[in-house]
Amino acid sequence: MVIYADTNLQRIQNDKAINTTASSLGTGTIINDEGLILTAAHVVDNADELTIDVPKRGHFQAKVLASYAPADIALIKLISHEGDFKAVQIADSDKTSIGEEVFIIGTPYGLSHTLTVGHLSGRRIHPSNNDIKLEFLQTDAAINQGNSGGPMFNQQGELVGVVSYIQTKLDTHSNSTSKALSLDL
CATH class of the missing domain: 2.40.10.10 (Trypsin-like serine proteases)
Known part of the structure; x- marks a missing residue:
């Protein structure tokens, strides 16, 4: 949505x-x-x-x-007074392996309900201010402005992450990766 x-x-x-x-x-x-x-x-x-x-x-x-x-x-x-919204299944992101195919749905540049496909290419731990370690999933799926907050699904259609940001390394060989927060609910 x-x-x-x-x-x-x-x-x-x-x-x-x-x-x-x-x-x-x-x-x-x-x-x-x-x-x-x-x-x-x-x-x-x-x-x-x-x-x-x-x-x-x-x-x-x-x-x-x-x-x-x-x-x-x-x-x-x-x-809303309405109910019965169709919810997604949430997976244990720890069971998603590096190399596994993932699917991102988003609204890049205002183009709603766009699907991109990639692979889980890494797991990155980021310490926070209060010693909580946050795990982010790295993917090579195309992610652009407007994808923020979108779902990262596994091959079973289960939610494994939420798109957070694009990290770009600026050098002579431009390298761009996207990251999603890992879901361990």
Whole structure:
């Protein structure tokens, strides 16, 4: 699903306060039938208003329930009286092996519901401020702006990670890898 995040901004122009709205988008995954969604924290953290486009169901408002910036993960909830949302199965990401094929669904550059295929190419441990070790999964699947918060699925269609960021090494042989937060629920 597509997440539209609007942030209200105020700036001073010619000694007058001008109110504007900055909009961004990302992707998320419904993880239960009541409309709980996993996404990247940077997609929703500064948003004043969230609108979620749920395929074949329409647009819904949402609110952030929890967010953890060091892991770049957030849990949001659809604000709806409707229920019975189709949820994905969550896998144990520890059982996903390096070299295994993975699938990324996202909204790169606003092109919703786009699928890219790659392989799990590595596991990276990042220490956080409070001595918690965070594991990120590295993939060679094509990921671009708008894929943030999108699901990484294994071959069984189970969720193994949430797209977080693109890491690029700048040298004469440009090397780009994408990372998703590992899910161990």
